[in-house]
Amino acid sequence: MDTFEEFLKRVITIAFWLLLLGPVIVLPIILLVLPQFGVPVEVANRFLIALINPLEMLQFIDSLGIGPSSLFFKIAAFPGFTFAALFATLMILYERKLLAKMQNRVGPLYAGRFEGILQPIAELFKLIFKELLTPEKADKPFFWAVPFLAIAVGGAFLALIPLSPEIYIAKSEIGLVIIFAILSFTPLIVLTAGWASANKFSFIGGLRALHQLVSYEIPLILSTIGVVMLSGSLDLMKIVQAQASMWFILPQFIGACVFFVTMIAELERIPFDLPEADSELVAGWYTEYSGMHFGALQLANYIKLYGFSALFTILFLGGWNGPATLPPVAWLFIKMFVVISFILVLRGTNTRIRIDQLIKLGWVYLVPLAFANLFIALAVASLGIA
Amino acid sequence: MSFFVGFFSALWAGVKQIFKHRYTLRYPEQKLDMLMVNNQKSGGYEFDAKKQVGTAGFKGRHILYMDKCTGCSLCAIACEGIADCIDMVKVDKTFVQNKKSQFPQIDYGRCVFCGFCVDACPFDCLFMTPFYELATTDKRSFVYTPEMLSQYPQLKGEYKFMPDEKSGAHHG
Amino acid sequence: MEVVDQEGRTLTFSIGPQHPGSGHFRLIVKVDGDFIVDVKPDPGYVHRGAEKMCEERTYIQNIPHLERPVIFDSSGILFPYVLAVEELLGVQAPPRAQYIRIIMAELNRIISHLYWLAIYGIFLGHSTMFMWPMGDRELFIDLAEAIGGTRVTFSYFVPGGVRNDLPPEFKERALKTCAYFEKRLKEYDRIFFSNPMFLKRTQDIGVLKREDAIRLGVTGPNLRASGISSDTRKDEPYSSYQTIKWDIPVRKEGDCYARAMVRFQELFDSMSIIRQALDLIPEGSVKIAMRGQIKGKVGESFARTEAARGTMFYHIISDGATHPYRVKISVPSFRSLCAMPFLLKGNHLADMPAIYWGLDYWPVEADK
Numbered sequence: 001m002d003t004f005e006e007f008l009k010r011v012i013t014i015a016f017w018l019l020l021l022g023p024v025i026v027l028p029i030i031l032l033v034l035p036q037f038g039v040p041v042e043v044a045n046r047f048l049i050a051l052i053n054p055l056e057m058l059q060f061i062d063s064l065g066i067g068p069s070s071l072f073f074k075i076a077a078f079p080g081f082t083f084a085a086l087f088a089t090l091m092i093l094y095e096r097k098l099l100a101k102m103q104n105r106v107g108p109l110y111a112g113r114f115e116g117i118l119q120p121i122a123e124l125f126k127l128i129f130k131e132l133l134t135p136e137k138a139d140k141p142f143f144w145a146v147p148f149l150a151i152a153v154g155g156a157f158l159a160l161i162p163l164s165p166e167i168y169i170a171k172s173e174i175g176l177v178i179i180f181a182i183l184s185f186t187p188l189i190v191l192t193a194g195w196a197s198a199n200k201f202s203f204i205g206g207l208r209a210l211h212q213l214v215s216y217e218i219p220l221i222l223s224t225i226g227v228v229m230l231s232g233s234l235d236l237m238k239i240v241q242a243q244a245s246m247w248f249i250l251p252q253f254i255g256a257c258v259f260f261v262t263m264i265a266e267l268e269r270i271p272f273d274l275p276e277a278d279s280e281l282v283a284g285w286y287t288e289y290s291g292m293h294f295g296a297l298q299l300a301n302y303i304k305l306y307g308f309s310a311l312f313t314i315l316f317l318g319g320w321n322g323p324a325t326l327p328p329v330a331w332l333f334i335k336m337f338v339v340i341s342f343i344l345v346l347r348g349t350n351t352r353i354r355i356d357q358l359i360k361l362g363w364v365y366l367v368p369l370a371f372a373n374l375f376i377a378l379a380v381a382s383l384g385i386a
Numbered sequence: 387m388s389f390f391v392g393f394f395s396a397l398w399a400g401v402k403q404i405f406k407h408r409y410t411l412r413y414p415e416q417k418l419d420m421l422m423v424n425n426q427k428s429g430g431y432e433f434d435a436k437k438q439v440g441t442a443g444f445k446g447r448h449i450l451y452m453d454k455c456t457g458c459s460l461c462a463i464a465c466e467g468i469a470d471c472i473d474m475v476k477v478d479k480t481f482v483q484n485k486k487s488q489f490p491q492i493d494y495g496r497c498v499f500c501g502f503c504v505d506a507c508p509f510d511c512l513f514m515t516p517f518y519e520l521a522t523t524d525k526r527s528f529v530y531t532p533e534m535l536s537q538y539p540q541l542k543g544e545y546k547f548m549p550d551e552k553s554g555a556h557h558g
Numbered sequence: 559m560e561v562v563d564q565e566g567r568t569l570t571f572s573i574g575p576q577h578p579g580s581g582h583f584r585l586i587v588k589v590d591g592d593f594i595v596d597v598k599p600d601p602g603y604v605h606r607g608a609e610k611m612c613e614e615r616t617y618i619q620n621i622p623h624l625e626r627p628v629i630f631d632s633s634g635i636l637f638p639y640v641l642a643v644e645e646l647l648g649v650q651a652p653p654r655a656q657y658i659r660i661i662m663a664e665l666n667r668i669i670s671h672l673y674w675l676a677i678y679g680i681f682l683g684h685s686t687m688f689m690w691p692m693g694d695r696e697l698f699i700d701l702a703e704a705i706g707g708t709r710v711t712f713s714y715f716v717p718g719g720v721r722n723d724l725p726p727e728f729k730e731r732a733l734k735t736c737a738y739f740e741k742r743l744k745e746y747d748r749i750f751f752s753n754p755m756f757l758k759r760t761q762d763i764g765v766l767k768r769e770d771a772i773r774l775g776v777t778g779p780n781l782r783a784s785g786i787s788s789d790t791r792k793d794e795p796y797s798s799y800q801t802i803k804w805d806i807p808v809r810k811e812g813d814c815y816a817r818a819m820v821r822f823q824e825l826f827d828s829m830s831i832i833r834q835a836l837d838l839i840p841e842g843s844v845k846i847a848m849r850g851q852i853k854g855k856v857g858e859s860f861a862r863t864e865a866a867r868g869t870m871f872y873h874i875i876s877d878g879a880t881h882p883y884r885v886k887i888s889v890p891s892f893r894s895l896c897a898m899p900f901l902l903k904g905n906h907l908a909d910m911p912a913i914y915w916g917l918d919y920w921p922v923e924a925d926k
Binding site for chain 1: 571592679682683684685686687688689690693749753755756758759906908909
């Protein structure tokens with residue numbers, strides 16, 4: 001698309017042919033073929049009316065059961081999978097541009113008319129067209145199952161996080177415990193990937209990831225007990241309601257810091273990205289994955305980043321509370337944007353730490369800090385603040 | 387305590403860089419002008435055979451002045467141990483100063499752009515120009531005949547790389 | 559090749575030439591869990607017989623050939639060659655050429671140290687420290703290109719002087735670049751050299767004590783980081799270095815952090831040397847006119863200079879012909895290789911990148 005006139009010409013040509021051939025092909029299918037398959041004629045009629053009168057389209061979709069307030073829409077479109085995937089691709093682009101600006105260069109630039117905004121879509125197409133290689137000695141069922149399992153864990157994690165009092169996929173009174181239960185499935189996935197790849201570098205990477213993830217789960221859970229104590233419930237909605245007067249980051253500052261550090265360790269980002277130390281281990285536990293397998297693993301990683309930063313905002317930064325000038329969803333996204341920016345800046349300015357320093361940090365420093373935070377929360381709760 | 391001071395000052399040093407000017411040149415839309423104004427005839431590296439000293443300039447593609455070359459093949463002899471890329475070939479036109487009608491032909495697939503052929507020429511007829519875009523897709527088109535070497539290339543750069551105290555460099 | 563020993567306790571494998579963290583060089587390591595028990599370096603992957611090839615080329619044709627082992631510090635590996643050939647011919651370069659040689663050698667030292675810093679950043683996982691030195695290195699490569707004509711491997715030194723004079727307005731450009739870079743070095747210090755994560759990875763790791771450094775024969779910044787104040791530019795001054803004043807950076811600890819800080823301080827020193835040379839440079843010719851083939855007198859000569867990685871030493875034997883009879887090069891990287899197994903034993907496998915690249919071992923130069 002070199003000039004705007006050529007672009008416009010192409011759009012008009014496509015629209016013209018669609019409008020000409022559309023009715024010629026689509027109408028016979030709807031009116032003659034579909035009723036043979038058992039679709040009642042009223043549905044076909046309503047669809048045709050909805051095509052002409054767009055105001056009827058919403059009611060038609062609602063009657064099919066996939067309208068904006070149905071569960072299917074929530075899981076598939078907003079705030080579910082499609083929205084999370086788009087958010088993840090935007091975050092990949094944001095990360096690359098932010099890191100590029102910090103490193104004195106320009107990031108992706110040529111895909112899309114404005115500063116490379118279509119770069120993640122271009123990479124998605126590239127990954128789809130690549131060959132899915134499987135090593136010869138690999139354990140095939142487990143090797144193929146890992147990307148699906150990773151996305152499943154990411155998706156289940158997302159489903160339990162509400163975005164505002166009205167927008168949520170699943171609501172539960174013990175939401176926080178279910179989230180941690182789902183997250184503790186991740187070390188199994190990593191170990192399966194490392195073992196099933198039949199590659200000694202993947203195996204070492206998988207073992208290192210296992211050590212890291214398992215030792216950092218304990219401070220992760222302990223640091224949130226203070227929040228539960230102060231708000232009196234495990235339900236994420238009620239935690240946000242309890243922060244209406246003061247955000248929990250103020251009395252729980254140590255807990256917030258511990259949660260932040262363990263969050264980065266659970267996501268395997270720099271400075272804790274030892275499992276994928278690419279100057280030592282090529283790429284760690286996902287060395288052997290190529291094409292869309294690799295794309296699925298990266299998507300799962302960024303969906304987990306989205307979920308974790310949303311969780312941090314809900315637990316410590318007051319969730320969607322804010323002045324009524326903007327809808328609550330907008331406040332949540334603004335706070336999440338700040339948290340994600342901080343995580344990305346951390347990536348640009350730090351080196352990796354060694355595996356034994358990492359384990360020492362987790363067990364010797366973070367666990368006692370989390371316990372200290374617990375006692376502070378007890379003191380604050382008994383004094384009657386918040 | 388010094389841990390946190392060091393940690394946050396590292397973060398701040400990184401964040402500050404986001405707002406600074408960067409000196410990336412968007413090649414191929416923006417190209418550099420490698421011509422150095424040094425009272426040269428060719429625009430690039432030259433060597434004065436009488437004074438036996440050179441003139442600073444960019445070492446790009448060569449330029450051959452056919453009305454001065456006598457075919458002495460000193461450039462080919464100088465290159466023999468380095469890259470062995472100059473051959474003397476016969477040319478159709480006849481020249482007064484070149485009885486055997488032979489001129490150098492340079493194979494840029496082998497040339498390392500060291501410039502010792504320019505140093506070896508005693509008649510000031512082989513110099514170098516600031517032209518650097520010699521890439522092709524066909525290995526045979528790397529061999530530049532004497533007629534091709536005698537045509538001055540078309541230089542296309544507009545931007546100059548100028549060092550600057552505040553922002554490192556800017557492109558004018 | 560992986561071999562597990564009889565008790566099943568140690569594993570021998572090779573961090574081989576095809577590895578993102580090893581360069582063109584193979585290390586055969588024997589590990590017990592995470593600790594390195596034994597290390598055998600296996601150099602020679604890029605050996606191409608450079609010293610033998612020198613015997614088939616004339617003295618001038620050797621200049622582009624000898625520059626190629628270390629392409630970004632090309633003046634460092636070429637400087638002792640031209641000094642040795644000048645001794646064979648019985649000439650000395652004019653004073654203006656000597657100061658220009660100092661400027662070019664120090665520019666190459668800065669370029670080489672910035673390349674080292676960039677790769678050190680990426681070995682430790684710090685991607686910003688990869689991009690910043692590479693970007694700022696372009697400013698110095700541009701200065702060297704203004705003098706030499708090409709970005710790397712300039713072929714600029716010849717026996718008898720240098721090939722061409724400095725271009726006009728070089729002094730202003732150099733002073734502006736140096737002023738900008740000194741401000742940048744403060745940022746480098748904040749984001750990398752004072753970063754607590756970096757300190758944790760490099761302090762007290764790979765300690766080379768003073769006696770061991772002398773016994774193993776390391777040279778250059780590695781030696782200065784172990785407490786010995788030795789620099790060929792001060793011990794045996796060549797090419798007018800005796801008129802320039804600076805202090806040699808010396809550190810006593812001998813760990814990876816000391817080696818990194820010595821090289822960081824050398825960046826400042828190189829810029830101050832360039833400024834002093836630009837002030838002291840006299841007018842005059844830059845090259846002794848030599849016509850025809852160079853034929854050295856029968857005999858031998860040697861020269862020693864301080865390249866970016868350490869001490870470089872050349873020994874040339876000539877029998878009066880246009881080609882040298884024998885050229886022997888002693889490179890500083892091979893001296894650091896002797897210290898590498900000594901330092902790696904007993905450390906974690908995860909410390910291997912920090913120690914290996916901290917010694918600034920360049921495999922192509924060591925193999926020639």
